[in-house]
Amino acid sequence: MDIKEKKLLVTGADGFIGSHLTEELVRRGYDVRAFVYYNSFNSWGWLDHSPEQVKKEIEIFQGDIRDPYGVKAAMRDCELVFHLAALIAIPYSYHSPDTYVDTNMKGTLNVLQAARDLGVQKVVHTSTSEVYGTAKYVPILETHPLQAQSPYAATKIAADQLALSFYRSFNTPVSIIRPFNTYGPRQSARAVIPTIITQIAKGERKLKLGALTPTRDFNYIDDTVRGFIEVAQSNATIGEVVNVGSDFEVSIGETVQTIAEVMGVKVEIETDHERLRPEKSEVERLWADITKAKQLFAWKPNFSGKAGFKLGLQKTAEWFSNPANLRLYKEDRYNI
Numbered sequence: 480m481d482i483k484e485k486k487l488l489v490t491g492a493d494g495f496i497g498s499h500l501t502e503e504l505v506r507r508g509y510d511v512r513a514f515v516y517y518n519s520f521n522s523w524g525w526l527d528h529s530p531e532q533v534k535k536e537i538e539i540f541q542g543d544i545r546d547p548y549g550v551k552a553a554m555r556d557c558e559l560v561f562h563l564a565a566l567i568a569i570p571y572s573y574h575s576p577d578t579y580v581d582t583n584m585k586g587t588l589n590v591l592q593a594a595r596d597l598g599v600q601k602v603v604h605t606s607t608s609e610v611y612g613t614a615k616y617v618p619i620l621e622t623h624p625l626q627a628q629s630p631y632a633a634t635k636i637a638a639d640q641l642a643l644s645f646y647r648s649f650n651t652p653v654s655i656i657r658p659f660n661t662y663g664p665r666q667s668a669r670a671v672i673p674t675i676i677t678q679i680a681k682g683e684r685k686l687k688l689g690a691l692t693p694t695r696d697f698n699y700i701d702d703t704v705r706g707f708i709e710v711a712q713s714n715a716t717i718g719e720v721v722n723v724g725s726d727f728e729v730s731i732g733e734t735v736q737t738i739a740e741v742m743g744v745k746v747e748i749e750t751d752h753e754r755l756r757p758e759k760s761e762v763e764r765l766w767a768d769i770t771k772a773k774q775l776f777a778w779k780p781n782f783s784g785k786a787g788f789k790l791g792l793q794k795t796a797e798w799f800s801n802p803a804n805l806r807l808y809k810e811d812r813y814n815i
Contacts (some may be wrong), residue, residue, distance in 0.1 A: 480714050482509065482559055482603060484761060490514040490544055490553075490590065491563030492537075493524025495666045496605075496658070500561060500704050502529055505536045507708075514553045514564065517541040525665050544586035558600045559711060562590045564606065565635070567805070568669045569756065570815035583634035584641065591645045591653070599652075603711050604642040606657040606720065607635050607691035608696065608765050617728065618768035621657065621720045628760045639720070654716035656707055657765045659724035662693045663700030663791065664798035668814045671731055672792070675738050676799045677810040685747045687813075689754030691732035696724040696767045699782035699791035706778055707737045713776040715753040724767025741792050742800075753813055 487504060491497040492513035504511045515523050523539060542549035544564040554560060566582045587604065594602045611619050612626025627633035643709055645651040646703070662672045671688070678686050706723035710716045729737075732748075739746045755761075772778040782791040 480712055483713055485558040486510050486512065486556055487559050488512045488514060488554055488557040489561045489563065491565060491770055492718070493526055494563065495525065496661055496700065496703060497563040498525035498529065498665060499663070499700050500563070500707050501526065501537060502533050502552040503704050503708070505533050507535040512540055512553065512557060514540050514542060514544070517543055528665075530761065544589065545672045547589040547592065547751045550586075550589040551596065554590070554597055554599060560590060560594060560602045561707060561711065562587065562602055563605045564615040567607070567631065568633045568667070568815060569609070569629045572629050572634075572667070573757075574815065576630035579630055579634040584637045587638040587641055591642060591651060595601050595649050595651050599815070601652045601654065601711065601717070602642070603707060604639070604653055604655045606639050606655050607632070608657060608724070608767065609656070609657040609762060610636045610639065611765065613762050614764040614766060617764065618726065619722070619766060620768045621722055621771055628762055643718070651756060654710050654718070656710045657720055657722050658703050659696040659698050659708065659722065659765060661698050661700055661703040662773070664804070665796050668808050668810070672734065672738070672795065673799065673808070675735055676742070676796050677805065677808045679739065679742050679744055680796070680800045681810045682807050683810065684744065685749050685785045686735065687749050687751040687754070688731070688735065689751060689756070690761060691735070691748065692730060692763070693761060694730045694764045694766065695734075696726070696728055696765050697734070697788060697791070698723060698725045698780060699787070699794070702780040702782055706772065709776040711776045715775045718777070719771075721772050721775060722769055723772055723778070724765045724769055725783050725787065726767060726769050727784050728764075728766040729788060737789060738792055738796065740777065741789060742796050751813065
């Protein structure tokens with residue numbers, strides 16, 4: 480599918496991955512409408528920090544993914560939709576699960592129903608590796624059992640299944656991209672890598688963290704964005720779920736030490752019990768099998784293995800260490 484001449488909509492364009500994806504689409508010369516969350520500050524989220532030449536090329540739509548009428552209005556005249564709008568913080572899903580049902584499930588339903596009504600040519604729906612829960616085997620194939628170990632994961636499983644149901648019931652052209660733990664500039668401090676980096680960058684050497692033994696497949700933002708675009712362009716992805724990861728497994732403890740090495744410091748770790756997930760909710764192991772992505776559209780990560788991870792961390796630490804960026808974060812407070 481050639482998306483060059485098509486009108487594209489990105490929901491969640493104001494967020495971490497969404498803003499990077501929107502910018503890359505604009506740089507490639509695509510016609511982009513960015514759906515951002517309405518607020519009285521007229522903030523476009525992370526798109527406010529985009530280069531001026533990029534912002535000039537973006538059509539902004541302010542709305543709420545929970546509003547079916549606004550979603551349909553945003554999607555009108557768009558031929559392809561990248562659906563990223565979601566609530567993603569796991570601890571906050573313990574606190575306010577009802578908002579996750581409304582945003583992640585009902586919001587996705589609004590996108591799918593509008594796509595069906597408007598005859599949208601393709602919807603790229605965003606999943607998450609959290610739907611797998613603790614790996615029963617590694618690397619994790621797309622056929623791995625789905626296990627909701629948090630309200631967040633439960634709503635994402637439901638959203639994924641809604642998307643597939645529209646494909647099977649109505650032939651709605653849906654592709655599901657399942658990114659593993661994306662990291663990079665702009666990521667929220669609710670995630671572990673920004674939590675580590677911001678504490679170090681602000682002078683802390685005794686870091687407050689949660690569990691250190693779980694492993695993750697950390698994927699640098701540039702690779703994730705390329706994955707989104709490749710999924711959109713490939714006709715072979717319609718009706719399919721595709722993992723996008725680094726094909727590299729590393730523990731949180733090892734990640735702390737690698738970041739400390741990259742930033743040239745020595746650190747100690749203090750367990751902050753507020754940051755620990757409930758025992759049965761902690762996902763202990765994630766590691767993506769990316770064979771399907773390689774087969775369907777020849778995607779593979781540029782930031783792979785230990786060397787690639789270290790390079791990605793260097794780029795991330797450089798961004799966070801910039802005083803203008805660092806002041807946007809509250810490293811002394813736990814962000815759920």
